[in-house]
Amino acid sequence: xxxxxxxxxxxxxxxxxxxxxxxxxxxxxxxxxxxxxxAMLVGQGKLDAEFVNVESEFAAASVVLGASAAGxxxxxxxxxxxxLLMCEVIYxxxxxxxxxxxxxxxxxxxxxxxxxxxQQDSMALRDAGWIQLHAEDNxxxxxxxxxxxxxxxxxHLPVMVCMDGFILTHAYEPVDIPEPKEVDVxxxxxxxxxxxxxxxxxxxxxxxxxxxxxETRYILHRALEKSEDTIKKVSSxxxxxxxxxxxxxxxxxxxxxxxxAIVSMGSVVGTIKDLIDQLEEEGKKVGxxxxxxYRPFPRQAIYEALKDKMNIVVLEKSVSxxxxxxxxxxxxxxxxxxxxxxxxxxxxxAGLGGRxxxxxxxxxxxxxxxxxxxxxxxxxxxKELISDKDL
Amino acid sequence: MxxxxxELNTVEKKDLFTSGHRACGGCGQALAARLxxxxxxxxxxxxxxxxxxxxxSSPYPDPSWRIPFLHSLFENAAAVASGVEAAYKALNKxxxxxxxxGGDGSTADIGFQCISGMFERGHxxxxxxxxxxxxxxxxxxxxxxxxxxxxxxxTPMGNKTRxxxxxxxxxxxGIPYVATATVDDFRDLQRKVKTALSIEGPKYIxxxxxxxLGWGHHGELTVKIxxxxxxxxxxxxxxxxxxxxxxxQKIPVKVPVEEYLKLQGRFKHLFKKGVPAPEVAEIQxxxxxxxxxxxx
Numbered sequence: 001x002x003x004x005x006x007x008x009x010x011x012x013x014x015x016x017x018x019x020x021x022x023x024x025x026x027x028x029x030x031x032x033x034x035x036x037x038x039a040m041l042v043g044q045g046k047l048d049a050e051f052v053n054v055e056s057e058f059a060a061a062s063v064v065l066g067a068s069a070a071g072x073x074x075x076x077x078x079x080x081x082x083x084l085l086m087c088e089v090i091y092x093x094x095x096x097x098x099x100x101x102x103x104x105x106x107x108x109x110x111x112x113x114x115x116x117x118x119q120q121d122s123m124a125l126r127d128a129g130w131i132q133l134h135a136e137d138n139x140x141x142x143x144x145x146x147x148x149x150x151x152x153x154x155x156h157l158p159v160m161v162c163m164d165g166f167i168l169t170h171a172y173e174p175v176d177i178p179e180p181k182e183v184d185v186x187x188x189x190x191x192x193x194x195x196x197x198x199x200x201x202x203x204x205x206x207x208x209x210x211x212x213x214x215e216t217r218y219i220l221h222r223a224l225e226k227s228e229d230t231i232k233k234v235s236s237x238x239x240x241x242x243x244x245x246x247x248x249x250x251x252x253x254x255x256x257x258x259x260x261a262i263v264s265m266g267s268v269v270g271t272i273k274d275l276i277d278q279l280e281e282e283g284k285k286v287g288x289x290x291x292x293x294y295r296p297f298p299r300q301a302i303y304e305a306l307k308d309k310m311n312i313v314v315l316e317k318s319v320s321x322x323x324x325x326x327x328x329x330x331x332x333x334x335x336x337x338x339x340x341x342x343x344x345x346x347x348x349x350a351g352l353g354g355r356x357x358x359x360x361x362x363x364x365x366x367x368x369x370x371x372x373x374x375x376x377x378x379x380x381x382x383k384e385l386i387s388d389k390d391l
Numbered sequence: 392m393x394x395x396x397x398e399l400n401t402v403e404k405k406d407l408f409t410s411g412h413r414a415c416g417g418c419g420q421a422l423a424a425r426l427x428x429x430x431x432x433x434x435x436x437x438x439x440x441x442x443x444x445x446x447x448s449s450p451y452p453d454p455s456w457r458i459p460f461l462h463s464l465f466e467n468a469a470a471v472a473s474g475v476e477a478a479y480k481a482l483n484k485x486x487x488x489x490x491x492x493g494g495d496g497s498t499a500d501i502g503f504q505c506i507s508g509m510f511e512r513g514h515x516x517x518x519x520x521x522x523x524x525x526x527x528x529x530x531x532x533x534x535x536x537x538x539x540x541x542x543x544x545x546t547p548m549g550n551k552t553r554x555x556x557x558x559x560x561x562x563x564x565g566i567p568y569v570a571t572a573t574v575d576d577f578r579d580l581q582r583k584v585k586t587a588l589s590i591e592g593p594k595y596i597x598x599x600x601x602x603x604l605g606w607g608h609h610g611e612l613t614v615k616i617x618x619x620x621x622x623x624x625x626x627x628x629x630x631x632x633x634x635x636x637x638x639x640q641k642i643p644v645k646v647p648v649e650e651y652l653k654l655q656g657r658f659k660h661l662f663k664k665g666v667p668a669p670e671v672a673e674i675q676x677x678x679x680x681x682x683x684x685x686x687x
Contacts, residue, residue, distance in 0.1 A: 021481035022474060050477040055508035062505065066438065066474025069461050074474070077427065091465050127602035195473065196459035198434045198487060206451040359594055362535035 002176050009140035010076075010175040011103060011161075012037030015144045016047040017183040018149045020075040021190075022067035024052040024060045028082040029115045030103040030165040035273070036075055044059050057082035059090035061102075066099040069204050071195040073149065079165055080107035083121045087128075090158075094129025094220065096205060097194075099152035099159075101145065102130075106266065106317075107165040108353040113223040116354020117165040119266060121328055122294075123318040127131070129220050131159040131227055132295040134265040138163075138173045143246035146178070147234045150187050154234070155227045159181060162294075164267040164317075166354070179243060186241045200327070222298045224306075229295050248296045251290040252305055254270065258287030260370060261309040263302070265291035266317065268350070268357055275362045286366060303335040313346040313369045315362075324376040325349060344373035355380055394589045401431040401581045410523030412455040413447040417610020419617070420444050420494070422574045427519055427598075428458060431488045431588060432582035436461065436475055439492030440468035440502060443528040443602075444521060466502035468493045469509035472516045488588050491636040492519040493538035496526045499555050508591045509581070510564035517587045519592040520557060523602035531605040538625070539677060540658045540670040545603070549660060549670060553677065561595035562631045568592075569631040573599040575617035576628075583630065600624050607656015619651040624678035627685040642687045648675045 003010075015023075023042070025035040041047040050067075052343045057078050064074035066328045068372040077235050078086060083104060093100055104122045131151060133142035141163040163169060181306055196204055208216055228249060235248035245251075253273050255261060262272055271292045278285050289305055291298065306312060314328040318323060323329070328347035329354035335343060346369045351357045407676040408428040414421035424444055426435065436459045437443050444463050463471050472491035479485045491509070493502055498520040507565045514552055525543045528534040532545040535555040540550055562569045572580040580598065587594035599620055619649045620626035621640065625648060628640035649671060652658035662669040681687065 011653065022477045024474065024477070048481075050481040052473060052477050052512065054473075055504055055511075058467065059470040059473075059505050061476065062463065062470030064461055065467075066461065066471035066476075067478040067481075068474075069471070070436075070478035070482075071484075072474075072478035074478075088464055089467065096463070113671035196436045196461045198436065198459055200461045201433075201457055203449055203454040203456055203460040203462075205460075206449045206454055207462075208451050212451055371543050373530040 002174050004174050006033060007141055007163065007173065008033030009037050010138050010177060011141040011145055011163070012041065013177050014039045014145050015075055016147060016181070017178065017180045018187055019047070019073065020049050021072035022050045022064060022074045023076065024054055024063035024067070025076050025078065026054055026057045026060045026082060027080055028057065029176065030107060030169045031077045031079045031082070031103070033169060034103055034105065039331045053115070058089060061086040061093065064100050065093050065096070065098060068100050069096065069196055071192040071197070073190040074100050075102070077103035078107065079105040080109055080121045088127060088325055090125050090130065091128045093158050094111060094311055095216065097156040097289055101148045102158065103145070103150055103158050104160050104162045105165040105169045106162050114347040114353035117167050118352045118354070119162065119164070120318040120352070122162045124158055125160070126295055129157070129224060130223070130295060131155070131157050131231070131293065133159065133161050133293055134291060135161065135163040135168065136267060136269050136290065138168055138171060138175050139244070141168055143238060143242070143244070144173055145189060145267065146183055147238050147247050150234050151227065151230050153190055154229050155223060156193060157227055159221055172372050176244070180337045183243065185278070186238070187267060217335045228293070228298070240325050247292055249293050250301045250305060251292055253288040253290065255287030255289055255305060258285045258309065258364060259311060260284065260286045261291045261306055261312045262311060262315060263291065263327065265313040265327070267296060268315065271357060271359060272362060274368070275359055279366065285389055297330055299334045302331060307339065310342060311344050311369060313365060313374070313378070314383045315348045315350055315365065317351045319349045319352070332333065344369070346374040347372065347376045349376070350379035394585060398439055399585050400578055402577050403432070403581055405429045405432065407457045408431065408537070409455045411453070412447040413450070414443070415610065416612045417603040419574045419602060419613050420523060421683070422613070423521050423580070423598045423600045424448070424492070424538055425585050426577055426580050427490065427492070428456070428572070430456070431490060433458060435488040435490060436469045436473040436476060438491045439490065440497035441465035442494040442497055443505060444492065444494065447530060465497050467505050468497065468656065469502060469516070469518055470505040472556060473509045473512065473514045474670060476514045476516055489516045490519055491516055492521065494527070495520060495522045495524060496534045499535045499557055507564065510566050510595070513592055515591055515593070517584070517596065520595070521598045521600040522597055522599045523605060524568035525605050527596060527602045527605040528609045540661060540674050541630060542660055543657070558595065558631070562634050563594070566593045567633055568594040571597045571599070571626070571628050573617035573621060573628065574625065579628070591655065597675070605657070607659065608654050616651065618656055619654070622646040623648045623651045624682040624687050625651060625674070627681045627687055629685055639685050639687060642682070648678050
């Protein structure tokens with residue numbers, strides 16, 4: 001049913017329909033509305049789950065780890081500093097192959113403190129062995145959660161569903177909320193593989209000496225790579241069941257005949273699509289490649305989609321300080337060495353700490369890369385705020 | 392409490408924590424972990440913190456546990472156990488004994504917050520602390536359970552602070568049962584584990600577990616050292632029910648702290664000059680305070 005609701009509420013509603021047994025979370029802006037809504041659903045008896053209010057995000061991650069290892073479908077949500085505080089457990093959850101689903105309400109990282117949106121937080125955990133899916137809008141954020149539990153439980157990999165903080169979490173949009181029955185049909189009940197159970201004693205979390213450790217990481221890496229098939233399969237099953245496309249590996253918009261390809265992920269792709277439409281009216285052919293699954297990284301899909309594009313620009317809301325665009329380096333890596341020659345792949349960092357990304361900035365970016373490639377540029381930088389002494 | 396006196400006082404030997412692990416000879420923690428596992432029985436899940444116990448008992452592919460064993464990190468055993476308990480509740484499984492366990496570092500220092508959260512939320516989990524009074528797994532560094540005067544690799548001149556009083560901190564969370572024990576008295580230790588597991592809610596048992604390597608004593612003296620820790624008053628053995636001291640193990644004949652200290656290399660520097668260093672009198676004062684406080 002189409003409802004005019006806040007993004008967080010939409011996510012909470014569908015997470016509840018996924019029937020998690022244990023939810024544990026610690027409040028942090030802008031994740032709060034999601035867990036408040038879930039607490040209310042549990043409190044009202046509409047969701048039969050244990051809601052564990054903990055003393056930190058570190059504990060929240062540890063509680064869902066324990067719950068999942070004991071056979072529960074487990075869920076948490078966090079952002080920014082909360083995700084960084086979870087970091088140690090995040091790696092552990094992936095290493096233990098626990099199919100936990102975690103919502104990231106993407107937010108900037110301190111210092112300076114900023115509660116506003118960028119994607120530095122989930123980017124900081126990109127190497128932890130989790131699947132990372134990025135939502136474009138609130139409909140996709142809701143839909144991705146239904147898919148996430150299925151993907152996690154089929155692959156035995158944890159999944160982060162990333163949605164831009166405030167821009168999505170606090171925005172009211174029409175969202176088609178499915179019927180619980182439809183979700184029950186789509187998402188079967190959880191049958192865990194390895195659990196702690198006195199009836200069949202097992203050790204979970206044994207340590208691995210140098211004879212074994214390397215292989216565990218290789219297996220995890222391969223599992224992440226192989227999860228591509230499951231992500232695509234679940235996305236297409238979702239389309240069949242619910243009648244709309246959500247998620248998958250990559251999406252494209254007017255890319256086929258484009259002279260310039262923009263690569264990006266998250267909510268900013270909405271603005272980019274509007275710009276592409278405007279530019280089309282002006283006679284310019286610009287297309288979009290949208291990353292839906294950031295981990296596993298859709299290298300082959302990107303290559304296939306962009307192999308005839310000689311002018312590419314990557315726009316991202318995170319930066320590897322001292323190195324540059326993170327998504328940009330991933331995209332550059334997607335092309336074989338021989339095919340990199342004469343191909344311009346520009347890198348723009350934008351929207352850090354919630355800085356608005358207006359259409360005119362994106363237009364400036366397009367016009368600039370039409371003239372020359374850009375190694376790295378911070379879009380919308382206010383030069384008047386920076387003195388020579390700062391640099 | 393639904394358990395007979397006879398059952399409570401039986402010493403259990405079930406080999407649920409098997410031999411062949413890699414602990415040092417005379418390790419107090421290995422002995423304590425076995426006693427705890429055997430007292431808990433088969434219907435138990437052990438959530439273990441990183442540390443000596445985890446390292447010597449859970450190398451892949453040779454774990455020593457014949458009960459389900461779950462290890463994640465150094466500081467989160469109590470939170471992981473909370474999650475296991477929440478799952479059992481949500482899935483209507485159980486009853487089951489859930490025991491979070493860790494050393495003094497993971498209990499008093501890095502994992503303190505998770506333990507406090509687990510107590511405060513009221514999870515039906517027993518937390519067992521194996522206290523060997525320093526970070527032994529990493530090479531004998533000071534923890535907040537390291538006693539006054541003890542030498543560790545990060546307090547080479549002797550520790551300047553008193554030991555954090557974890558049992559009382561636990562009791563002040565309002566949890567129904569707190570006990571202390573040592574590995575010299577199997578019956579008492581196992582009775583306390585069984586008592587704890589018969590009570591609904593969070594429980595805390597603090598076990599003194601001497602470390603021959605870190606304390607600098609011969610392995611065969613582990614049990615004797617535990618007795619002296621009690622008989623000097625340095626390690627009070629008691630139970631607390633609903634925040635009040637409900638049982639105290641009385642000292643038959645009080646022993647001066649020197650007899651305890653002299654057996655251990657970590658206190659050797661206090662007796663170097665033929666006469667005891669001033670710290671010894673301070674340690675005696677701590678013992679006397681304990682004797683008075685708990686009426687030992």
